[in-house]
Amino acid sequence: MNMVDIIIKKRNGGKLSNEEIEWFVQAYTNGEIPDYQVSALLMAIYYQHLDDEETLTLTKAMQASGTTIDLSSIPGIKVDKHSTGGIGDKTTLIVAPLAAACGVPIAKMSGRGLGMTGGTIDKLSAIPGFETSVEPETFLENVRTHGIAVVGQSATLAKADKLMYALRDVTGTVEEPSLIASSIMSKKLASGSDAILLDVKCGSGAFMHDEEAAAELADKMVRIGKGAGKRTVAVITSMEQPLGCAVGNSCEVVEAIETLKGRGPADITELSLHLSAVMVLLGGKAATLEEARSMTETALKDGSGLVKLEELIKAQGGDPEILSDITKLPRPAKAIEVRSAKDGYVAAVDAALVGHAVQKAGAGRARKEDEIDPSAGAYLYHKTGDQVKKGDCLARLFGNDADKIRDGLNDLASAFRIEQTAPEKKPLIIDTIGLE
Numbered sequence: 001m002n003m004v005d006i007i008i009k010k011r012n013g014g015k016l017s018n019e020e021i022e023w024f025v026q027a028y029t030n031g032e033i034p035d036y037q038v039s040a041l042l043m044a045i046y047y048q049h050l051d052d053e054e055t056l057t058l059t060k061a062m063q064a065s066g067t068t069i070d071l072s073s074i075p076g077i078k079v080d081k082h083s084t085g086g087i088g089d090k091t092t093l094i095v096a097p098l099a100a101a102c103g104v105p106i107a108k109m110s111g112r113g114l115g116m117t118g119g120t121i122d123k124l125s126a127i128p129g130f131e132t133s134v135e136p137e138t139f140l141e142n143v144r145t146h147g148i149a150v151v152g153q154s155a156t157l158a159k160a161d162k163l164m165y166a167l168r169d170v171t172g173t174v175e176e177p178s179l180i181a182s183s184i185m186s187k188k189l190a191s192g193s194d195a196i197l198l199d200v201k202c203g204s205g206a207f208m209h210d211e212e213a214a215a216e217l218a219d220k221m222v223r224i225g226k227g228a229g230k231r232t233v234a235v236i237t238s239m240e241q242p243l244g245c246a247v248g249n250s251c252e253v254v255e256a257i258e259t260l261k262g263r264g265p266a267d268i269t270e271l272s273l274h275l276s277a278v279m280v281l282l283g284g285k286a287a288t289l290e291e292a293r294s295m296t297e298t299a300l301k302d303g304s305g306l307v308k309l310e311e312l313i314k315a316q317g318g319d320p321e322i323l324s325d326i327t328k329l330p331r332p333a334k335a336i337e338v339r340s341a342k343d344g345y346v347a348a349v350d351a352a353l354v355g356h357a358v359q360k361a362g363a364g365r366a367r368k369e370d371e372i373d374p375s376a377g378a379y380l381y382h383k384t385g386d387q388v389k390k391g392d393c394l395a396r397l398f399g400n401d402a403d404k405i406r407d408g409l410n411d412l413a414s415a416f417r418i419e420q421t422a423p424e425k426k427p428l429i430i431d432t433i434g435l436e
Helices: 003-011 018-029 035-048 052-063 092-101 120-125 136-146 159-171 177-190 211-227 250-260 266-282 289-301 304-315 351-361 402-415
Strands: 079-083 106-110 148-152 195-202 231-238 246-248 334-339 344-349 377-380 393-399 416-419 429-433
Touching: 003 018, 003 035, 018 035, 018 052, 018 159, 035 159, 035 177, 052 159, 052 177, 052 211, 079 092, 079 106, 079 177, 079 266, 092 106, 092 120, 092 148, 092 250, 092 266, 092 289, 092 304, 106 120, 106 136, 120 148, 120 250, 136 148, 136 304, 148 304, 159 177, 177 195, 177 211, 195 211, 195 266, 211 231, 211 429, 231 266, 246 250, 246 351, 250 266, 250 304, 250 377, 266 289, 266 429, 289 304, 334 402, 351 377, 351 393, 351 402, 393 402, 402 416
Parallel strands: 079 195, 106 148, 195 231
Antiparallel strands: 231 429, 246 377, 334 393, 344 416, 377 393
């Protein structure tokens, strides 16, 4: 085959054959096609798009381009979860233990964050001693024994996706929906679970800023999952303001623990119960979503979700004493408060600006090689709809570097919009796709 012919065909709006897609993915992974030709094809796809068949073929080709995980030795229906990312999104630390406590095997590979805040693995890395990289057999044995394991994603998982994403990032082609969907789903399929839950965020702090774009992406990923023989459900959720009150790494671990103790913020509690209920349903442990929700509520109330988190931490070398003594987690040396300049109501808390603030304070990465300060972050004392008075503390920004904290302070202050009238309440859970 000829790469130039493939580029021209897609540039002119033609449909690529399965053979053409499989060939270029494999040839590029093997180093037989130069970056500039793949960049040209990505730009052609950006303008001409891929249909469902092309997208599924691309996803499967990227899935097969590297390591794949075989979970067949683990009994039961294994359910994976993916979030498209957001500010304060510590749901995996809550949802995975709740679902595992209900009998759903969770064998999860998660990533580190590249952007405003850390990813799930960065949060777990804040736990003293926690090993985010374990031998494959240990990973599988932990799932068999405890029903849960969460590790860092292998660098060779869906290898072609890693190579192509690097090109997309520097050629302005990241936002194309089919490329986003195939990138996410190639890694999910390679991870080996039987069913997949997708938490698709939309809003200022998410990759997809509006509901229409989020719904399009969610629908594409659900169709890919089903086309690959995996039961797949997407939940579209709001990321207009941060999720919960804590934004960072160590502080989000604390908030996850508090939530599993039944003392978490209302929004993170509600979302975690809903997402874990969908996972319980997908895992075949309940006949209806209502029954599954009742099971996850019980796992929260009776503490069995917290026990599963403790088992996860112990099994991967972490210090379980953090569950009763949070001072064992990284703690910031410095903090600066943001106070309200007037009386009124919090009309909005811009998630993106909060994210920029905590990144500047040291909680996120601008480049993948950047070091994260696990103690850095922000805590929001007020959120959308709250009534405040002049001088009230709206939030704190903290970390170990006072200069970095000051760099992020203006973003944090600007995130809060105070108005004289209370805003209309908007739903956190917007829609669910694929739950028949």
